[in-house]
Amino acid sequence: MTRGTILVTGAAGYLGSHTVLALWESGFEVVGIDDYSNSERSVVSRIEALGQRALTMIEGNVRDADCLAATFGRFNIVGAVHFAARKSIEESFAESLSYYDVNVAGTLTVLQQCQRAGVNAFVFSSSATVYDATQPSPVDENSRLLGASPYGRSKLIGERMLRDAAQASGLRYAILRYFNPVGAHPSGSIGENPRGKPGNLMPVVCRVAASRQSQLSVFGNDYSTMDGTGVRDFVHVQDVAEAHVHALEALLQDRETLCLNIGTGSGTSVLTLIDAFERANGVRVPHVIAPRRHGDVAAMVANVGEAARSIGWRATRNLDAMCRDAWRFAQTLGC
Numbered sequence: 047m048t049r050g051t052i053l054v055t056g057a058a059g060y061l062g063s064h065t066v067l068a069l070w071e072s073g074f075e076v077v078g079i080d081d082y083s084n085s086e087r088s089v090v091s092r093i094e095a096l097g098q099r100a101l102t103m104i105e106g107n108v109r110d111a112d113c114l115a116a117t118f119g120r121f122n123i124v125g126a127v128h129f130a131a132r133k134s135i136e137e138s139f140a141e142s143l144s145y146y147d148v149n150v151a152g153t154l155t156v157l158q159q160c161q162r163a164g165v166n167a168f169v170f171s172s173s174a175t176v177y178d179a180t181q182p183s184p185v186d187e188n189s190r191l192l193g194a195s196p197y198g199r200s201k202l203i204g205e206r207m208l209r210d211a212a213q214a215s216g217l218r219y220a221i222l223r224y225f226n227p228v229g230a231h232p233s234g235s236i237g238e239n240p241r242g243k244p245g246n247l248m249p250v251v252c253r254v255a256a257s258r259q260s261q262l263s264v265f266g267n268d269y270s271t272m273d274g275t276g277v278r279d280f281v282h283v284q285d286v287a288e289a290h291v292h293a294l295e296a297l298l299q300d301r302e303t304l305c306l307n308i309g310t311g312s313g314t315s316v317l318t319l320i321d322a323f324e325r326a327n328g329v330r331v332p333h334v335i336a337p338r339r340h341g342d343v344a345a346m347v348a349n350v351g352e353a354a355r356s357i358g359w360r361a362t363r364n365l366d367a368m369c370r371d372a373w374r375f376a377q378t379l380g381c
């Protein structure tokens with residue numbers, strides 16, 4: 047028996063595609079919406095092949111109120127998971143208004159249409175980038191917030207809108223602050239496939255391993271961390287996807303508000319990740335030490351106690367699985 051239909055915005059994206067599968071596995075129906083501005087249409091048929099069923103997809107933009115209203119009118123939607131957004135810190139400095147447009151106006155429009163349609167369960171994609179990264183890790187959900195970039199501020203505004211809307215209406219929301227999602231579906235057929243040259247560590251590691259780039263630049267080895275390189279909380283994308291299902295279930299039962307870090311709670315340095323990748327996959331990742339990257343912080347690791355306590359979610363896949371699955375996807379893609 048179906049547990050209800052969930053609207054997933056950005057369903058063809060990296061997190062969206064894995065979450066559609068996790069929702070199906072938990073007995074939900076899904077209506078996806080995507081404008082394919084940072085994803086490929088072929089992802090939809092790959093999701094369908096993995097789930098062995100058809101995915102209802104609407105081609106549309108989250109700022110298009112009419113499109114959303116028509117979608118809510120056509121399907122009996124009980125909850126929304128809102129991924130569709132732009133997500134590069136660097137780009138957000140150069141294109142700040144576009145970040146406010148897509149991320150803030152997009153979230154506002156989806157929220158308004160949810161309210162109009164009486165949809166009360168809303169899961170929001172936020173990011174660890176909302177925290178003041180100068181404070182020591184691990185950070186918990188009450189740690190100091192900053193939003194040091196237009197991207198970070200657009201996520202903070204989204205969070206704030208949810209809190210205000212919840213006070214004014216019966217909206218139930220979950221804010222999920224992701225740390226560093228990596229890896230891919232173990233089939234190797236969906237994963238992270240950014241348009242243009244990748245900037246995040248794991249996609250770059252894959253490119254170098256596939257000899258599409260001669261070497262990786264390790265941005266700084268003079269941080270005060272275990273080996274001097276940056277430390278992050280890498281978390282498998284399937285664990286991240288499952289967190290959305292747990293959050294949604296909690297909202298559809300009795301939880302009214304959730305704000306949760308989504309990570310593993312353990313930090314991995316850049317050199318440790320490279321080493322783990324080489325060992326897990328039997329490949330070489332040539333690298334050199336380069337200057338620090340502007341805007342980077344030494345360490346950012348989650349305290350994940352609240353997610354375990356409030357929705358019973360905990361990441362279960364280890365660094366080896368993240369490396370193996372990322373590489374399998376990179377190989378099927380031809381990187």
Ligand code: UD1
Pocket residue numbers: 133134135136173175226227245246247248250262263264265266275276277278316339340341342
């Ligand atoms: C970055 C974004 C963040 C975004 C997240 C996930 C920045 C400053 N932050 O976070 O907003 O939410 O990605 O998309 O852009 N590294 C190298 N060489 C590389 C690439 C990365 O050494 O070629 C290092 C970085 O210096 C960092 C670590 O790897 O220490 C992780 O980098 P990255 O994957 O870009 O993630 P974040 O910087 O945590």
